Amino acid sequence: MTRTPLRPLARILRAREEGDNPDAIERENLRRRHEAMRDKLRLRAEGRLLVLSLFFVSAFAMVGLRMGHLAASEPSEPRSASAGHFIATQRADILDRNGRILATNLLTHSLYAQPPQMIDKARAARELVAIFPDLDEQRLLRQFSGERKFIWIKRKISPEQMQQVHDIGDPGLMFGPREMRLYPNGRLAAHVLGGAGFGREGVHSAEIVGVAGVEKTFDEFLRDPANAGAPLQLSIDLTIQSAARPVLWGGMKLMNAKAASMVLMDAHTGEVISLVSLPDFDPNKRPAPPTSGQASDSPLFNHAVQGVYELGSTFKSFTAAQALEDGLAQVDTLIDTKGPLVWGRYKIRDSHRMPPKMSLADMIVKSSNVGSARVAQEIGAERQKDFLRNLGLLEPSPIELVEARSVRPLFPSNWSEISAMTISYGHGVSVSPLHLAAAYATLLNGGRKVSPTILRTARAEPGPRVLSPEVSIAMRGILRDVVRHGTATMGEVPGYNVAGKTGTADKPNPVGGYYEDRVISTFASAFPAENPRYVLVVTLDEPEETSGLEPRRTAGWTAVPVAAEIIRRTAPLLGLRPAIEPDLVNAVSLTSN
Amino acid sequence: MTEMVHGTIPVRGGEPVLPRWWRTIDRWSLACVLILFGIGLLLGLAASPPLAERNGLAPFHYVERQAIFGGAALIAIVLTSMMTPGLVRRLGVLGFLAAFAALALLPVLGTDFGKGAVRWYSLGFASLQPSEFLKPGFIVLAAWLMAANQEVAGPPGRFYSFVIMVIIVTFLAFQPDFGQSALILFAWGVMFFVGGAPINILIALATLVVFAGSFAYNNSEHFARRIDGFLRPEVDPNTQIGFATNAIQEGGFFGVGVGEGQVKWSLPDAHTDFIIAVAAEEYGLVLVLTIIALYATIVLRSLFRLIRERDPFIRLAGTGLACTFGVQAMINMGVAVRLLPAKGMTLPFVSYGGSSLIAAGITVGMLLAFTRTRPQGQIGDILINRGR
Numbered sequence A: 001m002t003r004t005p006l007r008p009l010a011r012i013l014r015a016r017e018e019g020d021n022p023d024a025i026e027r028e029n030l031r032r033r034h035e036a037m038r039d040k041l042r043l044r045a046e047g048r049l050l051v052l053s054l055f056f057v058s059a060f061a062m063v064g065l066r067m068g069h070l071a072a073s074e075p076s077e078p079r080s081a082s083a084g085h086f087i088a089t090q091r092a093d094i095l096d097r098n099g100r101i102l103a104t105n106l107l108t109h110s111l112y113a114q115p116p117q118m119i120d121k122a123r124a125a126r127e128l129v130a131i132f133p134d135l136d137e138q139r140l141l142r143q144f145s146g147e148r149k150f151i152w153i154k155r156k157i158s159p160e161q162m163q164q165v166h167d168i169g170d171p172g173l174m175f176g177p178r179e180m181r182l183y184p185n186g187r188l189a190a191h192v193l194g195g196a197g198f199g200r201e202g203v204h205s206a207e208i209v210g211v212a213g214v215e216k217t218f219d220e221f222l223r224d225p226a227n228a229g230a231p232l233q234l235s236i237d238l239t240i241q242s243a244a245r246p247v248l249w250g251g252m253k254l255m256n257a258k259a260a261s262m263v264l265m266d267a268h269t270g271e272v273i274s275l276v277s278l279p280d281f282d283p284n285k286r287p288a289p290p291t292s293g294q295a296s297d298s299p300l301f302n303h304a305v306q307g308v309y310e311l312g313s314t315f316k317s318f319t320a321a322q323a324l325e326d327g328l329a330q331v332d333t334l335i336d337t338k339g340p341l342v343w344g345r346y347k348i349r350d351s352h353r354m355p356p357k358m359s360l361a362d363m364i365v366k367s368s369n370v371g372s373a374r375v376a377q378e379i380g381a382e383r384q385k386d387f388l389r390n391l392g393l394l395e396p397s398p399i400e401l402v403e404a405r406s407v408r409p410l411f412p413s414n415w416s417e418i419s420a421m422t423i424s425y426g427h428g429v430s431v432s433p434l435h436l437a438a439a440y441a442t443l444l445n446g447g448r449k450v451s452p453t454i455l456r457t458a459r460a461e462p463g464p465r466v467l468s469p470e471v472s473i474a475m476r477g478i479l480r481d482v483v484r485h486g487t488a489t490m491g492e493v494p495g496y497n498v499a500g501k502t503g504t505a506d507k508p509n510p511v512g513g514y515y516e517d518r519v520i521s522t523f524a525s526a527f528p529a530e531n532p533r534y535v536l537v538v539t540l541d542e543p544e545e546t547s548g549l550e551p552r553r554t555a556g557w558t559a560v561p562v563a564a565e566i567i568r569r570t571a572p573l574l575g576l577r578p579a580i581e582p583d584l585v586n587a588v589s590l591t592s593n
Numbered sequence B: 001m002t003e004m005v006h007g008t009i010p011v012r013g014g015e016p017v018l019p020r021w022w023r024t025i026d027r028w029s030l031a032c033v034l035i036l037f038g039i040g041l042l043l044g045l046a047a048s049p050p051l052a053e054r055n056g057l058a059p060f061h062y063v064e065r066q067a068i069f070g071g072a073a074l075i076a077i078v079l080t081s082m083m084t085p086g087l088v089r090r091l092g093v094l095g096f097l098a099a100f101a102a103l104a105l106l107p108v109l110g111t112d113f114g115k116g117a118v119r120w121y122s123l124g125f126a127s128l129q130p131s132e133f134l135k136p137g138f139i140v141l142a143a144w145l146m147a148a149n150q151e152v153a154g155p156p157g158r159f160y161s162f163v164i165m166v167i168i169v170t171f172l173a174f175q176p177d178f179g180q181s182a183l184i185l186f187a188w189g190v191m192f193f194v195g196g197a198p199i200n201i202l203i204a205l206a207t208l209v210v211f212a213g214s215f216a217y218n219n220s221e222h223f224a225r226r227i228d229g230f231l232r233p234e235v236d237p238n239t240q241i242g243f244a245t246n247a248i249q250e251g252g253f254f255g256v257g258v259g260e261g262q263v264k265w266s267l268p269d270a271h272t273d274f275i276i277a278v279a280a281e282e283y284g285l286v287l288v289l290t291i292i293a294l295y296a297t298i299v300l301r302s303l304f305r306l307i308r309e310r311d312p313f314i315r316l317a318g319t320g321l322a323c324t325f326g327v328q329a330m331i332n333m334g335v336a337v338r339l340l341p342a343k344g345m346t347l348p349f350v351s352y353g354g355s356s357l358i359a360a361g362i363t364v365g366m367l368l369a370f371t372r373t374r375p376q377g378q379i380g381d382i383l384i385n386r387g388r
Helices: A009-018 A022-072 A122-132 A137-145 A159-168 A213-219 A219-223 A238-254 A314-325 A361-368 A370-378 A381-390 A417-423 A432-442 A469-485 A559-573 B016-025 B027-047 B049-054 B061-082 B083-109 B131-151 B157-173 B178-194 B197-221 B223-230 B240-251 B275-307 B312-336 B354-370 B379-385
Strands: A101-113 A151-157 A173-182 A195-201 A206-212 A257-266 A273-278 A334-336 A342-343 A344-347 A357-361 A501-508 A516-529 A536-539
Touching: A009 A022, A009 A173, A009 B354, A022 B240, A022 B275, A022 B312, A101 A122, A101 B178, A122 A137, A122 A159, A122 B083, A137 A151, A137 B178, A151 A159, A151 A206, A151 B131, A173 A206, A173 A219, A173 A342, A173 B223, A195 A213, A206 A342, A213 B131, A213 B312, A219 A357, A219 A417, A219 B049, A238 A536, A257 A559, A257 B083, A273 B312, A314 A361, A314 A370, A314 A381, A314 A432, A314 A469, A314 A516, A314 B157, A344 A370, A344 A417, A357 A361, A361 A469, A370 B197, A381 B275, A417 A536, A432 A516, A432 A536, A432 B379, A469 A501, A469 B016, A516 A559, A536 A559, B027 B049, B027 B061, B027 B275, B027 B354, B049 B061, B061 B354, B083 B131, B083 B157, B083 B312, B083 B354, B131 B157, B131 B178, B131 B312, B157 B275, B178 B197, B178 B312, B240 B275, B240 B312, B275 B312, B275 B354, B312 B354
Parallel strands: none
Antiparallel strands: A101 A151, A101 A173, A195 A206, A257 A273, A257 A536, A334 A357, A342 A344, A501 A516, A516 A536
16 A cells, blocks of 8 residues: 655645645645545445344344244144143052952043134034033023133033034034043942042143042052052952942841941951941042031941941950950959949949859850949059050051041040949940951950051061960950850851950930930951951941831841851951861761762 | 614524424434334233232233333433434433443442342332443443544544443443343444454454353353253243243234233233233234334434444444344344343333333434434535545
8 A cells, every 4th residue: 555645745845935834735635644544444334334234134034034933833732821730640540459440540521612612502502401411501501602711511521422512513612631530349449449539620631639538548649650550459359348238238228227337357467358338429429528417427428437436345355355464354253243333423234134243254245334344443544544545446547548537536534433434345435446346356366456457568567466365365265255155146157256246335415415225236256266367347327126026226136147147248258268167067068079 | 784684584503403303314213113112012001911910000000101201212212313413422421421320339229129130220110220321321432432543643442442341341240231231242342343443353352252251151150041041952831931932833923812912921021021922922923023124124224324424423323322222122032032042131112111211212312313314525525536
């Protein structure tokens, strides 16, 4: 680049000759140079501004194209804008102890309407009512014509109903897949399973949540995706359950009872093999909880678990066992049973005349209140309370049913001597039949504590020792005698030596005192008596056996025959062989043809 | 003499102010700004009721405020655009000094509104973000210094402006406000570029920016998290970006309908940083492209008018203002479509925000003042060249 000098010598000299100021030439050249520089910079700036413009054009175009690309693409999944809308739909199955299905899932469809897309609302409403007669046409039409854009019509519909709705042909009627909980065995084991309902609902799925029974207790487990669909196996045996329920139902009807319950428990592990409470319900159509009247009158009420009753003379076994355990008496020790026993202003008497002295065994066999009360006086209140607590009769049952958690046994806060005396024959302490079954299992299995469970367990280690094995064996003998020639002779089942104790307790009147003509009759039994493997407790609420001249309510006439029939039918199913007694030649043939 | 003058109409120095303003102003850009402001109000009707509901105010509380601030911003545009470039420069530099003082006092008197960065002054009825006002002031100051550099024996203005830029960027990065500091950096870079920077210095600066970026990435968790979020290939549907993307997709070409949009209920920044997502969902691609076209019109028209400009100061300042304005809009929309990492930046005139609206008004007012049609010395050119 050639630079013009600011003071070209030729021009300076000429200017001097002409008398001009040569500085003007310098300034002029300086100005020119400056202008040239500015021009150069301006040209450069023009180019760079063009570059900038191009940059902006392409940048805005890119944003626009990207917007267009996004707008043209489908949303990856339709979703509501709220977070945390994921609904887990897989719920694990529930099986019985042999792997048969008690509860599973079935894929059905839900039916909903989107009124803005409906064509002929009146026709759709009319035809829907024809398919689902329980719907109200006027109401449907009102909903379709209203403001709402989304209406649930049916939560679950069958494939046939779905096809019929399809045939209506209205585009505003839509289906969403919907898993429902299915209990294929209906009423069998209704109280154990409880039931399930829908939790959070979406169009595409709904959450199934347990509302009662094991469905609720193990709700988290059943819904946990981490289990990968591993089923929940219960200790319930479906075969036993289905054999026992009709017998109990028949017994309840025969004995004109209001309600009935039975618990069949493994005497060693505490597994509940069968649990029936009547009246029952179909968990597929779980009825609404009662809003009026007593909770115990609802079919939802689990009499075996939720019902706490004074179970009467069945408690005498505990009194006798404690007397034996503490060394206060032997099986043949004579007890003063002369009644009535007067204690302060209370009088304890027996239901019928008894000899003035009886052995401890006879006291149980004949069921003497007076004798039992006298033994309790010997034992004392404190020790009695501890013993019953060790048997688990004073705590809520640990069984895995939600209902059991809230059921506390009732007992006097001040456990006085008179309390101890009445409690010794089962008045003053209220427990559930399930409590009683677990306590009898402990009593008769050799003295190891049993805690009831509804789960199939391979639990091997026995519970803590409550009784010595000798006492347990003695109790087996005494209770066997009760069936052989005591209050429960109707409980004899050929081939299966049943041991047990009856209990007939007057029902407490809510107003105060006890009813004269309403009882809870209980038979707590175990079989086979030599080494009990199962404990069965049958309870009838307000039974009345009317075949005689006057109504009979004692357990020996009501609960015992029902229990005997249940044992007769279920013991072979449980895999027990009939005991062959040599003197009964005709009972079972030894030779195979 | 006296008689001759008495009673005559005083001679005015040129044509009246308003007609000359109307004749020389860039009317297209002005119209674009007004349309953008209208769109902002329209979208505010959709986007701000959820916020108002959350804060327990009347549904259109924020729309009313936006309208009031918008009025103030329009007055600022008109007044600023009527000034001569010299007056703009004088006031711009004074404004810069005031805004810089305010920025420096932020750690003492400012508030963070619970958002983790101290950027605002709470004035009771409104909040003020000094960095919004600092930007136009800084651009004017830097343009003045760079233009002075082009004078023969002028001061080393480029160097001075560089030093000032570094100071401001440091201040902003400590708030932390990386969005504004990036804008300042960008504005200075553009002016430096147009001001005739040698190409090797530009390359060196680009390298420096890369190093500064990686330094910030390694040392600021705030910054690193945003970059990481951007670099992850799959988009988490429960982030703001996820919701925005989904909203744009839901909207399609013509939108889901006025008031039917859902994204405004789930995006906390639906009325500011992600207003374009609301626009896309409710009005579809049509409105989005309109908005982009409006911004592009303003920027490109200004740049083309500045190409003809001969005064270096006007050219540089105008370039800086136009590019900052355009880039801010571009970044805001680029974030929503995931072209750029998440960055809190408002969409000028469209997003809700009092101080950002008035600052944008001042920026555009200055830009319009600089792009007014004025004699460019073409006649002088002809005469001088003939004289040679």
